Amino acid sequence: MIRTSILGIGSYVPDRIVTNEELAYLDQKHVRQTEKQTETNDEWIRVRSGIEQRHYVPNDGKWACSDLAKEAAVRAIADAKLQPKDIDCIILATLSPDIHFPGTAVFLQSKLGIDGEEGCACYDIRQQCSGFLYGLQMADSFVKTGLYKRILIVGSELHSHSLEYSTRGRDVMVLFGDGAGAIVVGPQETNDERAGVLYTKVQADGSGALDLYLKCFDIAKVPYLDYDANKTEENRDMWPTMNGKKVFLHAVRCMTMATNQALAATGLTWKDIDWFVPHQANLRINEAVVHYAEIPPEKALNSIMFYGNTTAATVPLTIDHYRREGKVKKGDLILSAVFGAGFTWGAGIFRV
Secondary structure, eight states: EEEEEEEEEEEEEEEEEEEEHTTTTBBBTOOOSSSSSSOOOHHHHHHHHHOOOEEEOOOOSOOHHHHHHHHHHHHHEEEEETOOOGGEEEEEEEESSSSSSSSSSHHHHHHHOSSTOOEEEEEEEOOOGGGGHHHHHHHHHHHHTTTTSSSSEEEEEOEEEEGGOOOHHHHOOOBOOOEEEEEEEEEOOOOOSSEEEEEEEEOOOGGGGGGOOOOOTTTTSSOOOOTTTTTTTTTTGGGEEEEHHHHHHHHHHHHHHHEEEEEEHHHHTTTOOOOEEEOOOOOOHHHHHHHHTTGGGGBBBBOOOOOOBHHHHGHHHHHHHHHTTTTSOOOEEEEEEETTTTTEEEEEEEEE
């Protein structure tokens, strides 16, 4: 029996750490000013989100989403004891692409040095915070059908350049950080039904699409992009918008439901699962899911305190964070649940 095995894991965050205290003083180019730019503080952010700090790329115009993706990808490929040329498919999940088109996966392919006429397949997927599990489900299907042998799945986000550093934008701005996480998967011949990827299920409800969104490029408008930085009330479409209360409630409900469905479908219990790795949108959401899904709190892994919400990167980034700390070990069984804009959500059970 062919099953999908995780061969390697890698992650990357930029060196610059932005604390909650510093965040209040950053201007639109995230340069620290002497006067507060946003009415917020460390306590306000911690109470609402659990976040203590996040990482930002340098503001030098030299960084793009694909650069973060490359760093994580190189580490995952090396962890799999492979070379970039061994990759025959790239699946890249992001909501912060290098440019509107073409997709960011082709830029990543070039930066890995595996472009050209014999270049591998490149997929971009836009499921936001659910992107990693959507990508894992795709890769699992590709491997089991024999279509590809070595698939690179990357979640990568560069949020710092597209946040509104003001009191109006603080509900979204305080949440996000830059980072990337990656895994490499491939086929494993085994009769062990608990090897590799055991389960994935992803869903969506488009009725919630405008409860968390960034319009910016609005195809219904002519011109598509009309931006005057001095007209703050006219440029709302340039910044992310969120109905926080609705997103919170749907995230808790959908992640709890997806977690329980995963256990029911596989016949597993929390005695079988080593770790619960939820999407890192808000620590309060994750604590609520742990409560309502009756998950042993000691099995829940969170990294939002250190990195903020890195959207499509959060699940592999969290796994790699605790793997490097020695907590997550080879062979551990993980249940992951995610929720993102769209609304999109899902759960997966897989062995690292």
